[in-house]
Amino acid sequence: MINPRILKALLRKEVALMRRNPIIPKIVLLMPVMVMLVIPLVANLDVKSVNVAVVDNDRSQLSCRVISDMEHSDILTIMSVSGSHNEAMQYVENGTADVLLTIPVNYEKQVSDGDAAIDIEANGVNAIKGMLGARYVSQSVMETLVSWQRENGILIRYPESSVINRYNPTLNFRNYMIPALMVVLLIIICGFLPALNLVSEKESGTIEAMNVTPVSRLTFVLSKLIPFWIIALLVVTVGMIVGRLVYGLAPVGSIGAIYLATILFGLVMSGLGVLIANRSSTMLQSIFVMFAFIMIFQLMSGLFTPIRSMPQWAQYFTYAIPPRYFIEIIRSVYLKGTTIIELWQQYAALAGFATAILLLAALTYKKQS
């Protein structure tokens, strides 16, 4: 089935063609570097500044204290303090304020009585900013209340809760993004390049010269996949180097665990590329089909939004999406230092997908029509 001598000759051909291609070597090296340098800086979900409009109906010592404490915080900025809700609402509507805080009449008295409520309204257009902004405001109010009550000798009714974010202590979005970006790069590079490579052989007619030789289908398909293992390892290596040098984020777990997962996932993606190319007669077709897969892979694999927040049926569906397992492995190894043995299920799933896709790619590759 696999003739090592022929495979070697075919691989030599692939490497020579790739090296002499005017674009591919540059993409393979530059794209990971550029993506890793730029995207973590721009694609950022951290909320670092929240603008607040305050409606102060109480005008007491306490309400002034709440407002001034907020003004002293690094994140919160008071845009206006007014007496009417409508006036404050305008700031939210024209986008100057993200959160609206209403302090009710007799607030100070209610707090002393131990029965106080404060209204926080968040602008939900930017869901993440609204949600986090509301949390920052309520936290700030809570801190003010706690110290005010302590100073005035009132029984503390507001339990203090403290949250520690494990594995990503500062909740830095970059730590979440950097492993995800490497996955995105692998999906794109290892998915598109083999598909385009094979279809371009169809378009130029060289594939026919191969189909009329006695080369076995498995040997030929392997010669299309193996170069992309190497490229996948290269991409991940570049990603890890940039992550370490520029953002100071090194994998907590072993690099071997990352490489093993990369080899399996690279095979899955490039196998899928060959599978699609087998069914396409033009580059246009293969690109469109690949895009459909990549959309689903990026949006449903837990790359940007957690799988647990998807509807139940979608959660079941994610088991059929190979990048799901790769993302779990990369994130756990990178941020938590999980070992291969602990992640054996994910590795086994990837290996299963890789074998199935390789066989399918070889079987759907037709030398005769």
Place this chain on the structure above:
Amino acid sequence: MNESNDIAISVRNLTKMFGAFIAVDHISFDVKRGEIFGFLGANGAGKTTAMRMLCGLSYPTSGDGFVAGCDINTQAEGIKRRIGYMSQKFSLYGDLTVMENLRLFATVYGMSDKKISEVSTDLFKNLEMENMRDTLVKDIPVGWRQKLAFATATIHSPEIVFLDEPTGGVDPITRRRFWELIYKASSDGMTVFVTTHYLDEAEYCNRVSIMVDGRISALDTPQTLKKKYNATTMDEVFRIVAKDAKRGD
């Protein structure tokens, strides 16, 4: 059907349909070992389709045949080990050098490195391409590319070589040279199955068949055909035989 060792190709009622369109319509013929067999026909007559079935690139819809002793319906991969094929479309790797292309195909056909270097030295001398060994194929002129494609298709000394319009777009002098290569291969015992548009080339063949609308309308030696149709050149023969063609341009 393959009772005789003198027969290289033998087909009976070979048919290929694409949907309702009958590209090749029940053709039957034999090609003798060592023969130069010309496969003529207008554009769209079905020559390339027929040839692709003979090479194991395309499944016949119906009909039987043997190529180099292998059944075209069941032993396509066996055929591929015994033949060489030069496509109508230039199909070497433009970004590989002349030698890299040769070595690649020779290795795929199972030749050892030692054998490849022996054969290629002679080959470059014969083709007068010694100075082009390390030139990228896309940088050499068309005529030379065709000669290289022929050399690649025959480097493993196949029993039969299939040439699909090998001299398309090539000047008369290079065509002449190309036919010298074909004669040489034939004199070495190789069977040559060649399609062409150039009717003067038909005169160089031992026997020719003329395909019209998927069928073989005439098949004999050029001399006999000319006598039969009372013509002085193959060009005239072709015009008479193909005058009722409905397909093609």
